[in-house]
Amino acid sequence: MEYEELKNKLKDINLTIKDFSKLSEISYRTCISWSIKGRKVPNWVNPFINFYLESQEYKKYKESMQTIMSGLNK
Numbered sequence: 001m002e003y004e005e006l007k008n009k010l011k012d013i014n015l016t017i018k019d020f021s022k023l024s025e026i027s028y029r030t031c032i033s034w035s036i037k038g039r040k041v042p043n044w045v046n047p048f049i050n051f052y053l054e055s056q057e058y059k060k061y062k063e064s065m066q067t068i069m070s071g072l073n074k
Contacts, residue, residue, distance in 0.1 A: 001046055003035040009049060024048060 001009075010020055021028040024045075034041045 001041040003039075003041060006034065006041045006045060009046075013049070013053060020049075023052065 006020075007017065010016065015023070017031050018028055020026075021031045033039065
């Protein structure tokens with residue numbers, strides 16, 4: 001993945017490079033260094049983003065199930 005692809009993918013999910021840096025616990029400087037011509041974004045980044053998205057979907061599902069369950073317990 002190229003750096004521009006990463007930026008666009010993050011933009012689509014409302015994250016910045018700085019957000020990604022914090023989320024992945026990779027220094028911001030390292031993330032920015034992927035923008036240097038000829039450097040590629042590491043292979044682990046795309047699966048990391050995919051797992052992040054899945055976890056966000058699960059979180060929403062869990063919250064909605066809790067709302068449903070609390071309504072049934074009344």
